[in-house]
Each structure stands twice: as structure tokens, then as C-alpha cells.
Amino acid sequence: MDVALDLLSWALLLLGGFFAVAGGIGVIRLPDFYTRLHASGVTDTGAAYLILAGLMIQGGLTIITVKLALIGFFMFFSNPTSTYALAAAAHRSGIEPLPRAGGANTPEPVENTLPEPLDVTQKRPGSAPPSQP
Amino acid sequence: MALTLGGTEMFAAAALAILATMALALARAIAGPTVYDRVLAVNMMATKTTLLIALLGFLAGRPEFMDIALVYALINFVSVIAVLRLFGRRV
Numbered sequence: 001m002d003v004a005l006d007l008l009s010w011a012l013l014l015l016g017g018f019f020a021v022a023g024g025i026g027v028i029r030l031p032d033f034y035t036r037l038h039a040s041g042v043t044d045t046g047a048a049y050l051i052l053a054g055l056m057i058q059g060g061l062t063i064i065t066v067k068l069a070l071i072g073f074f075m076f077f078s079n080p081t082s083t084y085a086l087a088a089a090a091h092r093s094g095i096e097p098l099p100r101a102g103g104a105n106t107p108e109p110v111e112n113t114l115p116e117p118l119d120v121t122q123k124r125p126g127s128a129p130p131s132q133p
Numbered sequence: 134m135a136l137t138l139g140g141t142e143m144f145a146a147a148a149l150a151i152l153a154t155m156a157l158a159l160a161r162a163i164a165g166p167t168v169y170d171r172v173l174a175v176n177m178m179a180t181k182t183t184l185l186i187a188l189l190g191f192l193a194g195r196p197e198f199m200d201i202a203l204v205y206a207l208i209n210f211v212s213v214i215a216v217l218r219l220f221g222r223r224v
Contacts, residue, residue, distance in 0.1 A: 010143040013146070016147060017147045017150030018150070020153075020154040020181065021150050021153055021157075023177075024154035024155075024156075025157065027161050027174065033167060033169055033170055036161070036173060040173055040174075040176070044177070047151075048180060048183075051187075051188070052187070054143075055187055059191075067203055068187065071187065071203050074203070074206045075180070078206070078210035082209075082213040082214065085217050086176070089220070
């Protein structure tokens with residue numbers, strides 16, 4: 001039983017280490033901020049929870065496991081929140097995501113040769129749309 | 134602790150993987166073109182530091198390190214939000 005638990009926890013630890021290194025390589029190699037956010041999310045979820053689970057199995061039914069579970073509990077709420085805050089702040093500051101490069105469904109950019117239409121309504125961005133009679 | 138097979142090699146292996154990831158994140162934090170890349174890399178490093186402290190507690194046989202890891206996990210979130218408030222307009 002102990003041997004089986006050890007093997008399980010070691011598999012979890014090694015898998016967590018693999019996810020950590022894969023996410024680190026992704027953070028280095030991916031081309032765009034939002035894709036790097038995805039790679040960071042791999043290490044924040046896969047690596048963190050797998051390693052915490054492996055350590056919990058090694059800790060047994062003690063206060064150590066409770067503390068590890070608390071760490072996992074806080075990570076469960078704080079990591080998505082900080083990732084969301086990062087993505088929202090970057091999007092608000094004007095960082096555009098990469099366009100899909102060379103995919104099958106890539107829309108061809110259409111050259112707009114028409115003159116700009118005269119804007120007679122002068123709608124402001126925050127104003128309400130005019131009500132229909 | 135239920136350490137029957139061998140010793141602490143798996144803790145060491147996982148700690149080495151975490152250290153390699155921290156080095157990669159540090160490289161991104163140095164090279165990051167925008168400030169958000171740097172904040173992302175620092176956030177990732179802080180999460181990995183939490184895991185590394187927990188692993189080191191098992192590796193050194195001192196489970197009191199879990200308290201430090203717990204505090205680090207809490208400080209990490211607060212620091213990211215604070216830095217985003219500094220650089221972003223409204224988060």
C-alpha cells in the first residue's frame with residue numbers, strides 16, 4: 001500500500017514537473033502576450049495542482065496536508081483572478097491579439113475603396129441609440 | 134511521511150523542474166517587450182516559488198515551510214493586483 005502510494009505521488013510529481021517545464025518553454029517561445037498567458041496558465045493549473053497532490057499523498061493525513069490543501073484553495077481563486085486582471089489590463093491598454101496566420105478560414109482583407117460616408121447623426125460613443133417612432 | 138522507496142529523489146526532480154521553469158520565466162521577465170509580459174512572468178515566478186518552498190519543506194524534512202508557502206501564495210495575488218493598479222489605468 002505504501003509502495004503504491006509512493007509510486008502514485010512520484011508519478012504526480014514528475015507529471016507536474018513536466019507541465020512546469022512545458023509551460024516555461026511556452027512562455028519563452030510563444031509569439032504574443034495572450035498566448036504566453038495561456039502557457040502561464042498551464043503551469044498555474046497543471047503543474048501546481050499535480051505537485052500539490054503529490055505532496056499531499058506524501059504528507060498523509062496530517063496538518064501538512066491541510067496546509068497544502070489551503071495553498072491549493074487560495075491558488076484556485078487567486079490565479080484565475082490575476083490572469084483575468086492581467087488580460088483585461090493588457091486588452092484595455094491596446095495590446096491586440098495576433099491574427100490567425102495562414103489558417104483555412106482566414107478572411108482575406110478587403111480593400112475599402114469607397115469614400116467614407118458622411119456621418120450626419122454624429123453619434124457619440126456613449127450616447128443612447130435614437131428611439132424608433 | 135510515507136517515504137519507503139529510496140529517498141527524496143522525486144522531490145529533487147520536481148524542484149529541479151520548478152527551478153528550470155523559474156529560469157525561463159525570469160528570462161521572459163527580462164526580455165518581455167511589454168510591461169504586462171513582465172508582470173505575467175513575475176506572477177508565474179511567484180507561483181513557482183510557492184511550489185518550490187513546499188517542495189523544499191519535504192526535501193529538507195521540515196514541514197514548517199508550508200506556512201511560508203501559504204503566506205507566499207497570499208502575497209502573490211495581492212502583489213499582482215497592486216502592480217496592475219500601478220501600471221494599468223483601472224483594473
